Amino acid sequence: MHARRPDRNAPAPLLAPGSALVLFDLDGVLVDTLPVMRSAWQAVRAEHGVDVAFESYAQHLGRPFSDIMASLSVEQVEEVAHTYGGVSVRDAHLARPFPGIEAALRDITADGHRIGVVTSKPLERAVPLLGRLGCPFAVVRTPTRERGKPAPDTLLAALVETGSDPADALYVGDMAVDQEAARRADVRYVHAGWGYGEPAEPKPAIVHEPAELVRLLRVSSCPAATA
Ligand SMILES: [Mg+2]
Known part of the structure; x- marks a missing residue:
């Protein structure tokens, strides 16, 4: 008797149940720079x-x-x-925070998730911008000794720093380079449709406003990818 194979058409679970580490790119996702x-x-x-x-x-x-x-x-x-x-x-x-992003960050943390930032922006320029959002970020990673995106290094470093498994993490980005970094780190990816770039194939889950990300995290599975 053969073991049942997973249904390739079934929506992939977004995250394992329980609290997650939701990592954000900065430029084009949190702040309009x-x-x-x-x-x-x-x-x-x-x-x-x-x-x-x-x-x-x-x-x-x-x-x-x-x-x-x-x-x-x-x-x-x-x-x-x-x-x-x-x-x-x-x-x-x-620079301006994107409309609705501060409320979304508050809702995500209120739902029990931790939030973090993985950006290519140097730390000394990233931190003042993040300070305006008024949210407690569990981790902020920029490339220092690590390779930058699309290498997975900074995402992996964020996982190590917070003691998180890739299965318990999600990366929200706005460029194909973010999507590639997430794939190489084995971290699920959601594309912020309000940002500066288009995702690559295969199309990931796309959210069009920050509140949609909050709703997505509250359900147990990804919506069907939009072609
Ligand atoms: Mg970006």
Whole structure:
């Protein structure tokens, strides 16, 4: 007698029952930082003569800055990063939490889950933005010694730091690079449809507003993936 095979058409369970670790990307998921990044990139173009449109830069969002510079063949990365970082701090007031995200974070923690952040943004720029959200994050990971996204390292480091299994964790991102990192970390992925990018194939679960994520976490299974 053969063991029953899992039904491939059945919706995969979103998370194991019980409390979970819900990890978020920062830019494009928690906080709308696009005006800050646009301003910082314009400064890079003006001060360093980098002839790359912001739209081309933005296609690589989610990866570490130095990796993006390598992809765009930009040289003098240290100087460019210094300019970009300085303007990002100067113009941080242009960033805004996405509508509904603060309430969603409160609801998710009230439901018994822990929340955390896995971002490519340097810690010194991430922490002030996260402070505005007024939520207790169990973990905030940015690449230091680890490889950045799409490598799974920072997600795995967040799991280790919080003593979590991949099966008890979820990553909410807005770029295909987030989706790939989650896949490589064996962590379930939900795409924030209010962010800056499109997911890759196979299409993951997509939520269109933060409240929809709260509802998704309250049910035991993923909705059917939208084609
Ligand atoms: Mg993002």
